[in-house]
Amino acid sequence: DAGITQSPRHKVTETGTPVTLRCHQTENHRYMYWYRQDPGHGLRLIHYSYGVKDTDKGEVSDGYSVSRSKTEDFLLTLESATSSQTSVYFCAIKDPNTEAFFGQGTRLTVV
Amino acid sequence: DQQVKQNSPSLSVQEGRISILNCDYTNSMFDYFLWYKKYPAEGPTFLISISSIKDKNEDGRFTVFLNKSAKHLSLHIVPSQPGDSAVYFCAARGIQGAQKLVFGQGTRLTINP
Numbered sequence: 001d002a003g004i005t006q007s008p009r010h011k012v013t014e015t016g017t018p019v020t021l022r023c024h025q026t027e028n029h030r031y032m033y034w035y036r037q038d039p040g041h042g043l044r045l046i047h048y049s050y051g052v053k054d055t056d057k058g059e060v061s062d063g064y065s066v067s068r069s070k071t072e073d074f075l076l077t078l079e080s081a082t083s084s085q086t087s088v089y090f091c092a093i094k095d096p097n098t099e100a101f102f103g104q105g106t107r108l109t110v111v
Numbered sequence: 112d113q114q115v116k117q118n119s120p121s122l123s124v125q126e127g128r129i130s131i132l133n134c135d136y137t138n139s140m141f142d143y144f145l146w147y148k149k150y151p152a153e154g155p156t157f158l159i160s161i162s163s164i165k166d167k168n169e170d171g172r173f174t175v176f177l178n179k180s181a182k183h184l185s186l187h188i189v190p191s192q193p194g195d196s197a198v199y200f201c202a203a204r205g206i207q208g209a210q211k212l213v214f215g216q217g218t219r220l221t222i223n224p
Contacts, residue, residue: 031210033211035214040120042214043202043214099160100145101157105152105154
């Protein structure tokens with residue numbers, strides 16, 4: 001299995017609070033991604049990174065920000081959580097000649 | 112604007128028979144296609160892929176077919192086994208960008224004994 005760890009695995013938070021999810025890799029892969037999985041929508045890209053300090057928006061980036069200060073860590077922050085951000089979040093890593101490897105996911109509930 | 116579509120939310124197949132999962136895409140710039148499999152409470156895992164220069168790729172019980180003119184790909188599983196019960200996601204990669212993958216909605220496959 002690819003060395004990718006997401007933390008926390010589960011979190012319940014209140015509307016309006018900030019939340020940070022962490023993705024850590026030990027594979028030294030260049031690309032890192034944050035997806036959310038929702039029924040009927042599959043996996044949708046939130047933000048991605050193509051190098052340290054190099055990030056860009058995906059298709060559902062509103063309400064989310066990311067940071068990558070080190071190759072191994074990619075943080076996803078919900079500045080002010082809303083109920084619509086209740087979801088399962090997956091981090092993925094990739095190199096140019098590999099397929100994407102996914103973490104085990106973080107189940108986030110915003111109440 | 113759903114660029115990758117899996118129009119069947121679920122599929123039920125008898126053990127030993129063939130499972131066929133379908134996927135359609137709209138963006139002709141996609142150059143690489145993948146299938147991922149997902150069990151509950153786990154992350155998706157890579158299953159099989161195909162380049163746009165091919166029309167078929169086979170790996171054991173799994174075969175992916177690509178019809179570029181129809182913008183359609185399918186995954187065939189023969190013979191189907193109970194352990195194949197999972198959600199299957201189709202994904203496509205564009206030529207541009209940081210090798211981003213665009214996923215379909217997923218199809219839940221259930222293999223019945």
